[in-house]
Amino acid sequence: MRLATRGSPLALHQTETVAAMLREAHPGLDVETVVVRTRGDRDASAPLDQIGGQGAFVTEVEAAVADGRADAAVHSAKDMPSVMGPAFVLSAVPPRADPRDALVGCALAELPAGALIATGSARRRAQLAYLRPDLVFRDLRGNMARRVAAAGVDGVTAVVVAVAAMERLGWLDRVTDVLDAVDVLPQAGQGAIALQCRADDDRTRALLAAVDDDATHRAVRAERAVLATLGGSCTVPVGALAQPVSANGDGGASLRVSGLVASADGHTMIRRSLDGGDPEAVGAAVARALLDGGGAAIEGFDAGSVGSGAGR
Numbered sequence: 001m002r003l004a005t006r007g008s009p010l011a012l013h014q015t016e017t018v019a020a021m022l023r024e025a026h027p028g029l030d031v032e033t034v035v036v037r038t039r040g041d042r043d044a045s046a047p048l049d050q051i052g053g054q055g056a057f058v059t060e061v062e063a064a065v066a067d068g069r070a071d072a073a074v075h076s077a078k079d080m081p082s083v084m085g086p087a088f089v090l091s092a093v094p095p096r097a098d099p100r101d102a103l104v105g106c107a108l109a110e111l112p113a114g115a116l117i118a119t120g121s122a123r124r125r126a127q128l129a130y131l132r133p134d135l136v137f138r139d140l141r142g143n144m145a146r147r148v149a150a151a152g153v154d155g156v157t158a159v160v161v162a163v164a165a166m167e168r169l170g171w172l173d174r175v176t177d178v179l180d181a182v183d184v185l186p187q188a189g190q191g192a193i194a195l196q197c198r199a200d201d202d203r204t205r206a207l208l209a210a211v212d213d214d215a216t217h218r219a220v221r222a223e224r225a226v227l228a229t230l231g232g233s234c235t236v237p238v239g240a241l242a243q244p245v246s247a248n249g250d251g252g253a254s255l256r257v258s259g260l261v262a263s264a265d266g267h268t269m270i271r272r273s274l275d276g277g278d279p280e281a282v283g284a285a286v287a288r289a290l291l292d293g294g295g296a297a298i299e300g301f302d303a304g305s306v307g308s309g310a311g312r
Helices: 009-025 053-057 059-066 122-131 144-149 163-168 202-209 214-230 279-292
Strands: 002-005 032-035 072-076 088-092 101-104 116-118 136-138 156-162 193-198 238-247 253-262 269-276
Touching: 002 009, 002 059, 009 032, 009 072, 009 144, 009 163, 009 193, 009 202, 059 072, 059 088, 059 193, 088 202, 088 214, 101 163, 122 136, 122 238, 122 253, 122 269, 144 156, 144 163, 156 163, 193 202, 214 238, 214 253, 214 279, 238 279, 253 279, 269 279
Parallel strands: 002 032, 002 072, 116 136, 116 156
Antiparallel strands: 072 193, 088 193, 101 156, 238 253, 253 269
């Protein structure tokens, strides 16, 4: 089994975690890593919406699977555009880590007036600006080590990171404050690892199925349905989080799906939550509720641009 991945320390760690799960599920299986350098890795300075949005971290890795250099791709689920080409399938999603965001450098409640926050995410900026209109933001991209190191340097009071990334790198002790999803809704798929392969590759699909976590997979499907139905341009901040709430009548788990659409400056913030048993149906319903609730009127929103969604 050849697993294609980005070459960042976090991506390599995630891939080795998946490789270990596959070896445990299939004793004797030889698992190799195929490192692919993506556009997002080559250009770590430009804002994501200028270099292809979330696809900047995915396209070249997908290509390695499409042309036979690898059997499957290992992605951070939050990096994947919400609409996949027909040649691919999201074949497995292992158990999810903590999906929430966090601050490194200073707790939210202790941020001084006018504090400078570093983040490359439009979604994070908008929600923090809504909570604290006095905050000032600086764009920050690069690997996790570079981002974490920016806290306390050149006037930066705090840096926003994903809890899951910090946990996987063994850096939870550097986290100053975990942000409640009620205050800062995560990006769709945050904290989850997505395993993608060719739709016609039955052998790989069967092998990957052994490491799939049904609850996580259903949640990610619902969150991706929010993005796919919203469409929206890369400049519009969007968030989504699905969590199991109960068992429905046919024995399946019901999901509570929360979605968010915001203006870039955080002045407009629209949130909706709905429960349902069908991941795609309830995700789409949340997206329509966001649009009907005023999301379609947000400046810069383009309902014809489906699923690019780098307003992370």
